[in-house]
Amino acid sequence: MNQHDLDVLDDIQRRVLWLATRIVDAANHDRNTGDGVKVGGHQASSASLVTAMTALWFAHLDAEDRVAVKPHASPVFHAIQYLLGNLDRSYLPKLRARGGLQSYPSRTKDPDEVDFSTGSVGLGAAAPLFAAVTRRYVDAHFGARPHSRFVALIGDAELDEGNIWEAVADPATTGLGNVMWLVDFNRQSLDRVVPGIRINQWRGQFEAAGWHVVEVKYGRKLAEAYARPGGAVLRDWIDRMPNEQYQSLFGLAGPALRKQFLDGAPAEVSAFVADIPDDELGPLVTDLGGHDLQAMLDAYAQCDAVTDRPSVVFAYTVKGWGLPIAGNPRNHSALLTTEQVDALRAAHGLTPGTEWDRLDPASPAGIRAGERREALSRAPRERALRVTVPETTKVRANKPVSTQEVFGRVLVDLARDENVAPYLVTTAPDVATSTNLAGFINKTGVFAPTEQRSWTEDRMLRWTESPSGQHIELGISEMNLFLLLGQLGLSWDLSGQPLLPVGTVYDPFVLRGLDAFLYGTYSGSRFVVAGTPSGITLAPEGGAHQSTITASVGLELPGVTFVEPAYAGSLDWLLCDALGQIAGGAAPAATAAPAEDGAYYFRLSTRPIDQAPFEAARARIGDAVLRRQVVAGAYRLVDAHQAYPQLADAPVVQLAASGAVLPEVLAAAAELAEEGVAAHVVDVTSLDRLYRAWQRTLRQGVRTATVPSVPGALRSAFADRVPVVTVHDAASHAMAWLGSAVGAPAVPLGVDEFGQSGSVQELYELHDLLPGSIVNAALAALSLR
Numbered sequence: 001m002n003q004h005d006l007d008v009l010d011d012i013q014r015r016v017l018w019l020a021t022r023i024v025d026a027a028n029h030d031r032n033t034g035d036g037v038k039v040g041g042h043q044a045s046s047a048s049l050v051t052a053m054t055a056l057w058f059a060h061l062d063a064e065d066r067v068a069v070k071p072h073a074s075p076v077f078h079a080i081q082y083l084l085g086n087l088d089r090s091y092l093p094k095l096r097a098r099g100g101l102q103s104y105p106s107r108t109k110d111p112d113e114v115d116f117s118t119g120s121v122g123l124g125a126a127a128p129l130f131a132a133v134t135r136r137y138v139d140a141h142f143g144a145r146p147h148s149r150f151v152a153l154i155g156d157a158e159l160d161e162g163n164i165w166e167a168v169a170d171p172a173t174t175g176l177g178n179v180m181w182l183v184d185f186n187r188q189s190l191d192r193v194v195p196g197i198r199i200n201q202w203r204g205q206f207e208a209a210g211w212h213v214v215e216v217k218y219g220r221k222l223a224e225a226y227a228r229p230g231g232a233v234l235r236d237w238i239d240r241m242p243n244e245q246y247q248s249l250f251g252l253a254g255p256a257l258r259k260q261f262l263d264g265a266p267a268e269v270s271a272f273v274a275d276i277p278d279d280e281l282g283p284l285v286t287d288l289g290g291h292d293l294q295a296m297l298d299a300y301a302q303c304d305a306v307t308d309r310p311s312v313v314f315a316y317t318v319k320g321w322g323l324p325i326a327g328n329p330r331n332h333s334a335l336l337t338t339e340q341v342d343a344l345r346a347a348h349g350l351t352p353g354t355e356w357d358r359l360d361p362a363s364p365a366g367i368r369a370g371e372r373r374e375a376l377s378r379a380p381r382e383r384a385l386r387v388t389v390p391e392t393t394k395v396r397a398n399k400p401v402s403t404q405e406v407f408g409r410v411l412v413d414l415a416r417d418e419n420v421a422p423y424l425v426t427t428a429p430d431v432a433t434s435t436n437l438a439g440f441i442n443k444t445g446v447f448a449p450t451e452q453r454s455w456t457e458d459r460m461l462r463w464t465e466s467p468s469g470q471h472i473e474l475g476i477s478e479m480n481l482f483l484l485l486g487q488l489g490l491s492w493d494l495s496g497q498p499l500l501p502v503g504t505v506y507d508p509f510v511l512r513g514l515d516a517f518l519y520g521t522y523s524g525s526r527f528v529v530a531g532t533p534s535g536i537t538l539a540p541e542g543g544a545h546q547s548t549i550t551a552s553v554g555l556e557l558p559g560v561t562f563v564e565p566a567y568a569g570s571l572d573w574l575l576c577d578a579l580g581q582i583a584g585g586a587a588p589a590a591t592a593a594p595a596e597d598g599a600y601y602f603r604l605s606t607r608p609i610d611q612a613p614f615e616a617a618r619a620r621i622g623d624a625v626l627r628r629q630v631v632a633g634a635y636r637l638v639d640a641h642q643a644y645p646q647l648a649d650a651p652v653v654q655l656a657a658s659g660a661v662l663p664e665v666l667a668a669a670a671e672l673a674e675e676g677v678a679a680h681v682v683d684v685t686s687l688d689r690l691y692r693a694w695q696r697t698l699r700q701g702v703r704t705a706t707v708p709s710v711p712g713a714l715r716s717a718f719a720d721r722v723p724v725v726t727v728h729d730a731a732s733h734a735m736a737w738l739g740s741a742v743g744a745p746a747v748p749l750g751v752d753e754f755g756q757s758g759s760v761q762e763l764y765e766l767h768d769l770l771p772g773s774i775v776n777a778a779l780a781a782l783s784l785r
Contacts, residue, residue, distance in 0.1 A: 001059070001297060004364075009293050011365040012083070013054035017322050018348045019079035019092070020046040022355060025341050027095040039096050040103075044320035044331040045072035048186045048290070049153060052315055053080060055296040056151070058368060063376050064148040066131060066494055068116035068124045070155045070184060071104035081112040083358055084373045092356055107490075108524045113378075115494065116152075117523040120515055122161030123483065125154040125181065127519075129167050129310070130480075130487040131494045132176040133472070137425065137447055138495040140467040145496050149304070152181045159183065159202055163516065166477040168209045172484070175210075175449060177307035180300070185290065186319040187243045199314060212311040216289035216299045225284060233268040238285065249286060250318060250327020254278045261285055286327075290317030385498045387419045389580035391627065397568040400608035403659070404532040406568040407604055408436030410575050411502065415443050415470075423500045423583070425488060427472040429481045435504035435532050437471065445469030478513030481505055482529075486520025489527035489582075489599065500528075500579050507531030507603060508547040521559035521599050526582045528575070532604035535729035536755040536763045537660040546755035551603060551658070551730035555687050559598035562688035564658040567614035570630045570685050575602070577631050605660040605729075607760065613637055613666055614683075633689035634717035637662070638669055640678035647678040652720055653778045656682040656738055657727040661769055665727050668774035679778060682717045687735060690714060694741045718742040723781035725749065727774055745784035747777040 001009075024041030033039065049070065056067065057080050069077045078101050081087040091111055094100025102109050104119035116131070118124025128150035139145060158164065167173060185199070203213050218226070218235075226235045238246070245263070252260055258281055262270050273281060289295040296315065303311035320326035323344070325334050336344065345355055359366035393413035395406060415421045424444070426437055433441075445464040452465035474480050481503055487494065488501035510517065510531045520527070536546045554562030561578070565571040578600035617637050618626055629635035634656070641648060653672070657665040662683060669679040684690065693711035701708030718724070718738075724746040726735035732750030739746025751767045764770045768777070 001294060005059075006293050008364045008368050009054060009058055011363075012058050012359065012368065013050050013293070014322075014348060015083065015359060015365070016054050016076060016079045017047060017050045018344065018350065018355070019082065020050065020073075020075035021323065021336065021344065022341065023075040023078060023092055023095050023101070025336060026093040027097070028335055029338060029341075030093060031097065040333060041075065041095060041335070042072035042333065043075075043323060043336060044325055044328075044334060045070075045155070045186075046075045047321045047323050047326070048317040048319045049073045049076055049184050050321065051291045051293060052153065052182055052184070052296055052317075053077070055293050055300070057084070057376070058372050059293075059297055060300050061151075061376060062147075062149070063378050064146045065151060066115040066128060066148055067151040068118055068128050068153065069105050069114075070153045070158070071118045071121065071124065072155065073153065073184075074101070074103065074105050074118075077105055077114075078110075078112065083369050084376065085358070085369070086373070087112040089356055089358075106522075108522065117519065120519050121155075121158050122163045123516055123519040125152045125158050125161075126163060126167035126483055127487060127523075128152045128181075129173050129176065129179055130484045131490070132179045132310075133172055133484060134487045134491050134499075135178070135495045136176065136449060137472065137488075138491055138497045138499075140447070140449070141422070141470075142497050148178060148495075150176075150179050152179075154181055154183050156183050156185045156187065156198075159198075163479040163483075165205065166475075166479050167483065168206065168211070170475045170477060170480050172472055172474050172480070173310070175308060176310045179310035180303045181310070181312040183312060183314045184317055185314045186317045187247060202314075206312050210309050212303065212306040212309050214299050214302050214311065214313045215316075216292075216295050216313060217316045218289050219287035219292035219295065221284050221287040230268070230272050233266065234272050237265050237269045247327050249282065250320075253282055257282045286318065288316040288318060290315035291321055381493050381496060383492045383498060385423055385500070385583040387423065387583055389414075389420055389500075389576055389583050390417065391576055391580070392572050393576065395568050395572045397611045400610050401568055402606045402608045403565055403568075403571050403602075403604040404436050404530075404606050405608075406571050407504075407530055407532070407575065407602065408439050410572050411437070412439040412443060414576075414579070415440055420500070420579070420583075423498065424502065425470050425472065425499050426502045426504070427474060427481060427484055427488070428504045429474045429478055430476045431504060431506055432471060432473060435506070435530065437504055441471045444471060446471050446473055478505055478509050479516045482513040482516035482520055485527040485529060485599075486516065486523060486525040489520065489525030490523065498583070500582055501526075502579075503527065503529045505529065505531055506545065507534035507550050508545050510547070510550050510553065510601075514553065517560075517599075518557065521557060524559070524597070526597070526599060528578050528582070528600045528602065530602040530604055532602075533606040534603050535605065535660065536751050536767060537605050537607045537729050537760055539755075539758050539760045539763045542757040543754040547730075548751045548753075548755065549731050551687070551728065551734040554601045554603060555691060555734055557601070560688070561596055561598060561600050561686065562603070563600060563686045564603040565630075565685050566609065566657075566659050566662045566683055568611055569614050569618065570683070571602075571604075573627050573630050574685060578602075603659065603730075607660045609660065609663050613662070629713070629716055630685050631689075632713035632716075633686040633693065634682055634684045634713060636680055636717055636719075637683040638666065638679075638681035640669065640673065640680045644673045644678060647673060647676065650676050650678045651782055652678045652680070652722040653782055654680045654682055654718055654720070654722055654724045654742075654744075655727065655774065655778065656684050656718075656724055656735065658684045658687065658735070659729060661727050661729050661764075664764060664769055664771050665774060667771040668778070671771055671775050672778055675775070677778060677782070680720070684717075684735070684738075690717075690741070691737065714741055723747075723778070723785060725774060725777045725781050727769060729769065745781050747781045747784075749774065749777055
C-alpha cells in the first residue's frame with residue numbers, strides 16, 4: 001500500500017479512535033441514568049484494536065467475510081459502522097442505554113449488523129471457527145458459496161479460557177484455511193499486567209494444533225532502528241524485557257523513561273540509544289506493530305496466502321493507545337476525565353459542534369469510507385427452508401420402548417424423506433452411538449472434507465467418512481458441541497443455507513456446555529439437542545451420570561423450548577414439530593402455541609415403558625386433538641371419570657408428570673381409585689410451553705389491569721381446580737409452580753439430592769417416586785384443600 005493510502009487510513013483510524021472514546025464518555029458523563037449505577041465501558045481496551053480494525057474494514061475485508069469483535073472493542077465496531085453509514089448518528093450517545101448500543105456486540109439486540117455475538121469471554125472467539133466448519137459442510141453438500149474469511153478479534157487474556165483450546169484441538173476444526181484469529185496482545189488483563197512472556201507457550205500450542213502463526217511485534221520506527229548498525233542489541237533487550245517493566249514505560253517521559261528503560265540493560269543498549277533525544281526515545285521503544293497499518297495489512301496478506309490451515313496473528317499493542325491512560329496497569333475500566341476528553345477533541349481538530357460528524361465525503365478519507373460501504377454491502381439472506389417437515393413419521397411401538405430409542409428411529413425415518421433429508425445434519429461429542437444416532441449415521445455417513453478409507457468392517461456401525469456424510473463427529477467436548485450447533489443453526493445467515501441441525505449429548509453433561517448453549521440461543525440460533533439418558537432413572541450409573549437440575553435449566557433458558565416426552569407417539573409429534581418450526585419459522589396450523597424462535601431441548605431416557613396408555617389416550621381423544629395438546633405442552637393421559645365411572649362423586653386429585661416416571665404415576669392412580677379417589681393423570685410434554693402460556697396470560701393481566709385468563713393448554717389438561725401432585729425425575733421445584741397455575745394446593749415430588757447407584761426401583765423408593773409415595777402425596781394434597 002502506498003504512503004497516500006496509509007495516510008488516508010491514518011486519518012480514518014484517528015476518527016475511529018475519537019468516536020470510540022467519545023461513545024463511552026457520552027454514556028458516562030452526558031447521560032443521567034437516575035439510578036446512581038455506573039454505566040462503564042472500555043476506552044483503553046477499545047483503543048488497542050483501533051489500528052487492526054481500521055485496517056480490516058477499510059482495506060481488507062470483503063462483503064462475505066464474517067468477523068467476531070472482542071467484547072470490549074464494541075465502541076470501535078460501532079464507530080466504524082457509523083463511518084461506513086450503517087448506523088444512525090442517534091445511537092452514538094446511547095451505549096448501554098435501553099434500545100441503544102449493547103455493552104458487547106449482539107446479533108439480536110444491536111441496531112447495526114453484527115456477525116457474532118460476543119461478551120462471554122472465549123465463546124465469541126471460537127464461534128467463527130465453528131462457522132467455518134459449517135461453511136465447509138455447506139459447500140460440500142450444496143455447492144460452494146462465495147468465499148468467506150472467518151475472523152475473530154480476541155483479547156490476549158481470552159486465551160486463558162479453556163474452551164479456546166478445546167476448539168483449537170478438535171479434529172473437526174483442522175484444515176480451515178479461511179479462519180484467522182487476531183490476538184490483541186496488549187499484555188494486560190482486567191486486574192493486572194500479564195506476567196512473563198506467554199507468547200512462546202501460546203505459539204507452541206497453536207502450532208501443535210496445526211495452525212499458522214504470525215507475530216506483528218514492531219512498528220516501522222523500531223524496525224528501522226533494528227536495521228541500523230548495532231540495532232540487534234536494542235531488539236534483544238526489548239525482547240527480553242519483562243512485561244511489567246515494559247508496561248511501566250507508558251506512564252513516563254523524558255529522562256525518567258530513559259532511566260526505567262535502561263534499568264538492567266546491557267551497556268551496549270545504553271550506548272545505542274545515547275544519541276536519541278529524550279522526546280524521541282519513548283515513541284521509539286513503544287512503537288509496536290499492532291499500531292502500524294502496513295504491518296497489520298502485511299500480516300493479513302500472509303494469512304490469506306496460507307490456505308491449508310487456520311492462522312493466528314499476535315498483534316503487539318498498547319492498551320489505551322493514543323489516550324492519556326495508555327499502558328496504565330489500571331486502565332481496563334478507567335474513564336478519561338472531561339478535561340482529558342476536551343483536550344483529545346481539540347487534538348483531533350474537532351469541536352463540540354462537529355465531534356459526532358462523519359468523515360467529509362469529499363475528503364480522501366470520506367471517499368474511502370464511501371467505497372468501502374459499497375464493497376461491504378450484503379444482500380438479505382433467506383432464513384426459511386422451502387420444505388415441509390411432516391407432522392409425524394407414524395412411528396409405532398408394540399412393546400415397551402425408550403424415548404432415546406424412538407428419537408433415533410424418528411431421525412432415520414426423516415432421513416428417508418427426500419425433501420427433508422438433505423438438510424438434516426447431526427453432531428455429538430463422541431457419544432453418537434450411545435445416544436442412538438447410529439441408525440442415522442449408517443444411512444447418511446459421517447462428514448469428512450475428503451473421502452476416508454475404512455480399515456475395519458462393523459456390521460452394526462457402517463462409519464463411512466466422506467464429503468457426503470451428514471454427521472459431524474466431535475471430540476469429547478460439550479462446549480464444542482453447543483458451539484457447533486450454534487453455528488449450524490445460523491448457517492442461513494453466515495453461509496447462505498438453512499439447515500436442520502440435531503445434536504445429542506449425555507443429559508448430565510448438558511451443564512458442561514451450558515455457557516456455549518446459552519451463547520448459541522442468545523445469538524438467535526435454532527437447533528435441536530437431545531440430552532439422553534437423564535435422571536436417576538439411569539440408576540446403576542450413579543450420581544456422576546445422573547442429571548437432576550437439567551429440567552430446570554431447560555425451563556429457564558431464554559430462547560429454548562424444553563421438551564420431555566414419555567411416549568413414542570408424542571416424541572414423534574414433538575420432534576417433527578420442532579424441526580418444522582426451524583424449517584419454516586412459523587407454527588403449523590394444528591399447533592396451539594404461537595410460532596417459536598429458538599432452540600429445542602429434548603430430555604430423554606433409556607427406560608423402556610409400555611406404550612399402551614398413550615394408545616388408549618389416542619383412541620379416546622383422537623389424533624388431531626391429542627397432537628395439538630401434546631405439542632401445546634400437556635394432555636390428560638387418564639381421565640379418572642371415564643376410566644372409573646364409579647368414582648363420579650369421589651374426591652379428585654390430579655397427578656402431573658413428565659417422562660420416565662409415568663408408569664409409577666399410572667400405578668398410583670390405579671391404587672387411588674381402589675381407595676375411592678379419582679386421580680386424573682396429566683402427561684406434561686413441555687413444561688416450557690405450559691409455563692410460557694401461563695406467563696403470557698398473567699403478564700397481559702398485569703399490564704392491562706384485567707383478570708388473567710387460563711391459557712388453553714392448561715385449561716384442557718387441568719380441567720378441574722383440584723389438588724395437584726407433580727412427579728418428576730428431576731428437581732422437584734421444576735414442576736412445583738403448576739399448583740399456582742391451576743389455582744390449587746400442590747405437593748411436588750422429585751429428586752433434590754445427588755443420586756447414587758442402584759436399581760430404578762431402589763432409587764425411586766429413595767426419592768419418593770414409587771406408587772405408594774405418590775398415593776400418600778395425593779392424600780396430603782387433598783388434605784390441603
